[in-house]
Amino acid sequence: MDPDLPQTIDAYLERIGADRPARPDAQALRELQLRHLVAVPFENLSIHLGEDIVLEDGALLDKVVARRRGGFCYELNGAFAVLLRALGFRVTLLQARVHGDGGRLGIPYDHMALRVGTDDGTGPWLADVGFGDHARRPLALDDRGDQEDPGGTFRIASAPYAEEAGDLDVLCDGKPRLRLETRPRVLADFRAGAWYHRTSPDSHFTRAPVCSRSTDDGRITLTGRKLLTTVGTERHETPLAGDEEVLAAYREHFGVRLDRLPAKSDLR
Structure with a gap:
């Protein structure tokens, strides 16, 4: 084990404003996921800053904890998996494909989610801190009924024509959101999925920089030069004028300190 890992885990908990749980149970998992969603932004800024995206435990912890940045699904859920394992949870990485426009599925390894086991006899749980506006609480992976969440009404169902493979569809308010494969991954x-999303013109991540996180009562998102705030059903848009105003918004709303903006050609 990395001799610095205990100190890094303490710093990770401080980063998300969470106490070290007494035991790895469902209540602790719910608290950790919510605090992570509020504290650590979903962002694709590395793509537009020309930074490498390294899918290794140490690099992910460095980005989220030491550099106090966010990331996209592979980085956020990858780092969260390290945190959960260090706290005694049993974690399996799962690959998923996102249902896009018209129900079309994205590429294999389009998304990473986490299967989490706890020590209280509940679960297993589907935890996810890397999908942007999604379930705030872990979902019961084996429950096929409606699961109420601040993010909507979720349901996990066997995917059509995929019963033998064990694929599952995660639906929100009746609409398919993810096609989840239950086979463990590393x-x-x-x-390959991360490379596609950081290089392909067909990936929405390459089109414009975005930084977004949950708030206690909604969501706040900075895309290009627009700051979008959602509280309940109310949505407010604030245009930002100069570069300094955009950099200040990254600092004040997301804790992200940049010395330059993402590529100006990508700002809208």
Whole structure:
């Protein structure tokens, strides 16, 4: 084990404003996921800053904890998996494909989610801190009924024509959101998906920089030069003028300190 890992885990908990749980149970998992979603932004800024995206435990912890940045699904859920394992949870990486426009599925390894086991006889749980506006609480992976969440009404169902493979669809408010494969994966399996999303013109991540996180009562998002705030059903848009105002918004709303903006050609 990395001799610095205990100190890094303490710093990780401080980063998300969470106490070390007394035991790895469902209540602790719910608290950790919510605090992570509020504290650590979903962002694709590395793509537009020309930074490498390294899917290794140490690099992910360095980005989220030491550099106090966010990331996209592979980075956020990858780092969260390290935190949960260090706290005694049993964690398996799962690959998923996102249902896009018209129900079309994204590429294999489009998304990473986490299967989490706890020591209280509940679960297993589907935990996810890397999908942007999604479930705030872990979902019961084996429950096929409606699961109420601040993010909507979720349901996990067998995917059509995929019963033998065990694939599952995660639906929100009746609409398919993710096609989840239940076979265990390792972090290196997601490198091809991460490469696609950081290089392909067909990936929405390459089109414009975005930084977004949950708030206690909604969501706040900075995309290009627009700051979007959602509280309940109310949505407010604030245009930002100069570069300094955009950099200040990254600092004040997301804790992200940049010395330059993401590529100006990508700002809208």
